[in-house]
Amino acid sequence: xxxxxxxxxxxxxxGWAGSRRVPAPSGEDRDSSAPGEIRSSAKPRxxxxxxxxxxAASRAPRLEAHVNWYTSYQAELGAWSPQDIRAALDQGxxxxxxxxxxxxxxKALHALLSEWTRRDPDAAWAxxxxxxxxxxxxxxxxxxxxxxxxxxxxxxxELVLAHRDSFENSKGYSHSPIVQKAFDAxxxxxxxxxxxxxxxxxxxxxxxxxxxxFPAGFDFAALVRLPTAAEELAEGRATHILDAWMARDPQxxxxxxxxxxxxxxxxxxxxxxSGFNRTQGGAERTERAARLGAAIAxxxxxxxxxxxxxxxxxxxxxxGNLKAFIGAIPDAxxxxxxxxxxxxxxxxxxxxxxxxxxxxxxxxxxxxxLLQEMLAARPKEATAYNPFYRQREQAVxxxxxxxxxxxxxxxxxxxxxxxxx
Amino acid sequence: xxxxxxxxxxxxxxxxAAGWLVAHAPSSSTxxxxxxxxxxxxxxxxxxxxxxxxxxxxxxxxxxxRAARPLEQExxxxxxxxxxxxxxxxxxLAAPDIVWGRCTPxxxxxxxxxxxxxxxxxxxxxxxxxxxxxxxxKKAANAALLKAGCAADPAAAKPHMQFxxxxxxxxxxxxxxxxxxxxxxxxxxxxxxxxxxxxSGGGFDYVPGFAADFDFPTYLARTGEPRMKExxLAAWAARDPDAALAxxxxxxxxxxxxxDAAWKIFNSRATLTSEEEAARWLCPALTGAPxxxxxxxxxxxxxxxxxxxxxxxxxxxxxxxxxxxxxxxAMRSDMSGGKSSLATLQALPGEELKVxxxxxxxxxxxxxxxxxxxxxxxxxxxxxxxxMDQLQISEAGRQRLLSAIPAG
Numbered sequence: 038x039x040x041x042x043x044x045x046x047x048x049x050x051x052g053w054a055g056s057r058r059v060p061a062p063s064g065e066d067r068d069s070s071a072p073g074e075i076r077s078s079a080k081p082r083x084x085x086x087x088x089x090x091x092x093a094a095s096r097a098p099r100l101e102a103h104v105n106w107y108t109s110y111q112a113e114l115g116a117w118s119p120q121d122i123r124a125a126l127d128q129g130x131x132x133x134x135x136x137x138x139x140x141x142x143x144k145a146l147h148a149l150l151s152e153w154t155r156r157d158p159d160a161a162w163a164x165x166x167x168x169x170x171x172x173x174x175x176x177x178x179x180x181x182x183x184x185x186x187x188x189x190x191x192x193x194x195e196l197v198l199a200h201r202d203s204f205e206n207s208k209g210y211s212h213s214p215i216v217q218k219a220f221d222a223x224x225x226x227x228x229x230x231x232x233x234x235x236x237x238x239x240x241x242x243x244x245x246x247x248x249x250x251f252p253a254g255f256d257f258a259a260l261v262r263l264p265t266a267a268e269e270l271a272e273g274r275a276t277h278i279l280d281a282w283m284a285r286d287p288q289x290x291x292x293x294x295x296x297x298x299x300x301x302x303x304x305x306x307x308x309x310x311s312g313f314n315r316t317q318g319g320a321e322r323t324e325r326a327a328r329l330g331a332a333i334a335x336x337x338x339x340x341x342x343x344x345x346x347x348x349x350x351x352x353x354x355x356x357g358n359l360k361a362f363i364g365a366i367p368d369a370x371x372x373x374x375x376x377x378x379x380x381x382x383x384x385x386x387x388x389x390x391x392x393x394x395x396x397x398x399x400x401x402x403x404x405x406x407l408l409q410e411m412l413a414a415r416p417k418e419a420t421a422y423n424p425f426y427r428q429r430e431q432a433v434x435x436x437x438x439x440x441x442x443x444x445x446x447x448x449x450x451x452x453x454x455x456x457x458x
Numbered sequence: 459x460x461x462x463x464x465x466x467x468x469x470x471x472x473x474x475a476a477g478w479l480v481a482h483a484p485s486s487s488t489x490x491x492x493x494x495x496x497x498x499x500x501x502x503x504x505x506x507x508x509x510x511x512x513x514x515x516x517x518x519x520x521x522x523x524r525a526a527r528p529l530e531q532e533x534x535x536x537x538x539x540x541x542x543x544x545x546x547x548x549x550x551l552a553a554p555d556i557v558w559g560r561c562t563p564x565x566x567x568x569x570x571x572x573x574x575x576x577x578x579x580x581x582x583x584x585x586x587x588x589x590x591x592x593x594x595x596k597k598a599a600n601a602a603l604l605k606a607g608c609a610a611d612p613a614a615a616k617p618h619m620q621f622x623x624x625x626x627x628x629x630x631x632x633x634x635x636x637x638x639x640x641x642x643x644x645x646x647x648x649x650x651x652x653x654x655x656x657x658s659g660g661g662f663d664y665v666p667g668f669a670a671d672f673d674f675p676t677y678l679a680r681t682g683e684p685r686m687k688e689x690x691l692a693a694w695a696a697r698d699p700d701a702a703l704a705x706x707x708x709x710x711x712x713x714x715x716x717x718d719a720a721w722k723i724f725n726s727r728a729t730l731t732s733e734e735e736a737a738r739w740l741c742p743a744l745t746g747a748p749x750x751x752x753x754x755x756x757x758x759x760x761x762x763x764x765x766x767x768x769x770x771x772x773x774x775x776x777x778x779x780x781x782x783x784x785x786x787x788a789m790r791s792d793m794s795g796g797k798s799s800l801a802t803l804q805a806l807p808g809e810e811l812k813v814x815x816x817x818x819x820x821x822x823x824x825x826x827x828x829x830x831x832x833x834x835x836x837x838x839x840x841x842x843x844x845x846m847d848q849l850q851i852s853e854a855g856r857q858r859l860l861s862a863i864p865a866g
Contacts, residue, residue, distance in 0.1 A: 083537035083571075084545050086552030093567035096530055100563045110525040113514060121516040128518035133696035136726045137689070139666035141526030145518065148525065169732040171767050172725055206764035431624050 114152040122153045147180045154184030179211035190218030220245030232263035257282040276311045287328035310351035326358040330365030345375045349382040373398045389432035534574035546575040553598035576602035608634045609641035647677045688719045692726040710747045717755035721762035733770035741774040753783040760787025769805040785815040789827045813855045820862040
């Protein structure tokens with residue numbers, strides 16, 4: 038008996054040790070989550086930042102394979118049959134939680150319909166059209182637009198035009214992805230097709246305005262000379278073309294915009310900053326601001342100054358955009374002037390940032406006097422733009438202390454800044 | 459011989475199995491537990507039951523639960539629950555910077571990991587964890603812990619927003635408030651009201667969900683956030699239409715502010731059934747409301763709904779005065795210079811009501827839509843003519859309408 042107990046204990050020890058020697062599954066070998074996945078009950082053993090990095094790298098392809106990669110719960114739908122999806126949709130449209138548009142139930146409904154549309158757009162559209170609730174049809178039409186295959190985008194545009202009521206109501210519209218895909222498809226065929234699509238959209242009161250995927254080597258200079266594009270741009274529409282051109286060839290795009298503005302007697306700054314609200318990401322905007330700052334060097338001095346003045350009012354709200362624009366100006370004198378203009382603009386909107394520009398653009402000897410002047414020149418009704426304004430007082434005090442401002446004068450500045458509210 | 463070995467083999471096999479089980483048993487040795495703040499905070503991450511592998515259920519309810527907590531979040535939360543405090547901090551310090559508009563799938567996943575680590579660390583240490591992040595000087599770690607803190611214990615975490623704003627700027631401020639609001643709505647009424655009070659004047663209008671046993675009547679009676687009141691009423695109408703409608707009836711009888719909620723509950727009901735059913739359900743409550751709430755609520759519905767959806771309401775309003783209110787509301791929100799009003803006007807029965815609605819809209823008074831108020835009298839006539847053509851208004855009706863346009 039004692040011998041059996043000893044064997045049991047030794048084997049137990051071996052079992053424990055053997056099991057512990059099995060390496061913790063790494064990101065690469067553990068991913069059981071391809072489409073058709075079964076959620077593994079063996080949770081990944083993640084402990085260190087490196088473990089998480091491997092895990093993120095292994096999970097990323099699972100996300101990227103789907104319509105919207107951030108809806109990671111869409112990944113499992115790859116294994117669902119169309120019948121499964123349809124049955125879940127039929128069930129989901131009656132779930133009370135779907136009336137809250139950001140609820141998990143609502144997200145699930147959208148993911149299901151996007152996936153079905155990706156595979157079988159005709160069946161998905163027919164199902165949507167059969168729903169008795171126009172409100173639900175409108176709510177879900179965006180998923181049809183998001184999931185619609187790009188290769189059938191121009192056909193989908195016909196669908197949108199024939200059923201605008203399903204994609205539009207007084208609260209907004211959801212056809213943008215289809216319009217955009219149709220425009221991208223036209224752009225892929227070259228400037229003439231692109232101009233024809235612009236004309237078609239214009240006639241229907243539609244626009245493609247977000248991040249058009251122009252093919253490499255696209256001839257923007259040719260497009261902007263074609264009739265509809267020229268007309269649209271002269272009216273300040275379709276400026277996403279200029280955004281894309283600016284990203285590919287900033288100097289040529291800037292030269293075109295400036296020459297068009299001169300020709301039409303418009304302000305030299307027209308359209309130069311319009312893309313900042315449209316470009317997709319913060320980093321993209323910052324890069325565009327830097328390209329613009331670098332490209333103005335070839336313009337006449339007066340126009341440079343006009344652009345700099347406009348930049349301080351147009352770019353201040355995006356963190357880093359104004360800084361990138363000013364930092365990229367090659368001429369030191371113009372850069373200094375831009376820093377002062379920025380300080381003047383921001384003194385009522387973002388005092389800590391204004392002080393940074395003042396520091397960069399002025400001589401320490403007359404910095405405090407300039408600050409005094411700027412504060413005196415502010416409009417009386419200057420107000421804070423955000424609820425955290427007062428919380429930034431400490432940052433202002435820190436900068437003033439670094440400038441060796443006497444404490445009583447620093448108090449006076451702070452008082453002046455906040456009395457304006 | 460074989461008989462002699464059998465007990466030894468069985469003992470060895472049992473031992474191996476027992477050893478393996480010991481090695482794989484869930485362990486809490488590395489995961490300190492319990493909030494340091496002493497305040498009740500959110501429950502630890504739930505774990506799906508380990509067991510025989512089965513494909514995930516393919517019904518909507520199960521799938522929506524997985525959408526609420528995707529696989530990656532589940533994995534990150536399970537890992538965080540097993541990690542030591544030091545390991546959690548390391549993961550937070552390694553979190554990628556928050557850069558607006560630039561988020562790769564890898565960064566997105568690492569933020570999920572950071573959020574899971576932050577929630578676990580806050581659960582164990584309370585505000586001490588936020589203070590640690592403030593000292594560590596890492597924006598992403600500080601943001602994740604502040605968000606976790608605002609969600610779990612908003613009163614304790616909110617004062618730390620000041621440090622974050624001063625150090626890193628204010629652009630994430632509303633995401634902390636949103637985390638607090640969303641989590642509180644999933645807990646209970648008192649917590650939600652507390653968050654609204656902490657961020658008073660926050661202009662909150664939306665949450666992704668309410669607790670399963672959320673006490674809507676108490677909340678509607680006590681909240682000071684008008685948009686949140688409408689959201690809650692809509693959610694309640696989806697769960698319990700009769701109870702929500704009774705509350706709406708009672709509310710609109712006493713307080714005109716409830717008129718703004720009419721389209722929200724209509725929408726809620728129409729989403730889950732149909733416009734026709736929602737109209738049949740809501741219209742008696744609207745026509746039973748005292749004036750002026752009655753006409754205001756009906757006009758609001760007209761201005762908030764797509765013209766194609768107004769027809770169902772029109773059919774369920776038996777009195778002409780209500781039909782006119784609805785049509786005038788719809789015309790008021792028409793931004794297409796009259797084109798989108800056509801469907802609403804067509805839904806009015808008979809020519810007389812159509813002419814009355816258009817005449818009122820042409821009068822230039824408070825009820826006039828912008829497209830019949832702006833421009834010269836000539837411009838306004840030009841906008842009216844195509845509508846009259848499409849509605850096939852008689853000559854007498856046309857003359858009445860054209861003369862209703864004030865000169866100048």
